[in-house]
Amino acid sequence: MTEKDFLPKHTEALPESGKVAWKAPSNIALVKYWGKKENQIPANPSISFTLDACATRTTLSFQKKETTSKFSFDLYLDGKPKADFKPKIEVFFDRIAEYVPFVKEYHFVIETSNSFPHSSGIASSASGMSALALCLMDLERHMQPNMDPSFFMRKASFLARLGSGSACRSLEGDLVVWGKHESIEGSSNLFGLKYPYKVHDNFKHYHDTILLVDKGEKQVSSTVGHNLMHGHPFAEERFKQAYHNLTSLQTILESGDLEEFVKVVESEALTLHAMMMSSNPYFILMKPNTLEIINKIWGFRKETGMPVCFTLDAGANVHVLYPESIKDSVIQFIQDELVAHCDNGHYICDRIGTGAKELIIPKK
């Protein structure tokens, strides 16, 4: 598929007004996306677990307006106007207008809320952009009632990517690949693809306990970080490494080899941060407690032989990943040893999820 396949093909007239709502999950990458080309094209393919508990709910109300020269929308987070999110949505609308031109025909009210506290240091852009893209596709479906459900999801992922790259992996469960990889049929730089091969039972019901080390705002945004991969001395090698790590993960996902899984996932997390530390300008997003937790996880793994591992996204928080079979021991370990390193003892128990859901809007 190419970008052209996502241009509009409406058959019906635009509705005057209405309301749609979607809930979309967050995701955690196992092979990381870090570095991009123009138009939100990733420099390397990535793969993520779709989460369950961490999610965004968005209601989109739409009303036809007179002029179509500018975008017009109000944005609320947890019922309160959120002016500082508006520029990001404005950029998003600008990037997607070619594919969903009706965005200029409406005044929108976007009401959004996250299941996780907004001061948790957990990025809401993946679940937020995904939920909004799904709402917009719902509106497009009003005009094209025979739309194929798989095209609906694909175009929603395509649009979400233009809002935030990792958002295109936040629509379906339980594993999603984004970026062209020769051994994953159907993979594309343009949208996320539900991982199309058989996955070993070891990876079913995987857990992700998110340890909130630092709930403050990040000093360097992901978008700035991605841009620092242009001209980065290790960029090309890093992109090749991510590609090979995805090849390795494919074998691991099939065989259920948890020891190898741990190696690839932790190496990806540390390499992501190594790229940040070797950028120009360089920066560090980990905090002392991030390292304390990593060391304790390594100690616990050595002592018990249990395949618990960590990953990081672009921040100080630690995602502790482990299979269902060792859940009780790991939760005990987290409570006894790791919670002390969390900001106010806060952590979120999450697990692999099944993807986004349409929400029923109650009739008044």
Ligand code: DP6
């Ligand atoms: C470290 O998707 O937030 O979480 O496309 O600029 O919005 P933009 O970046 P974003 O980057 C996510 C980076 C990451 C790794 C990952 O999720 O693959």
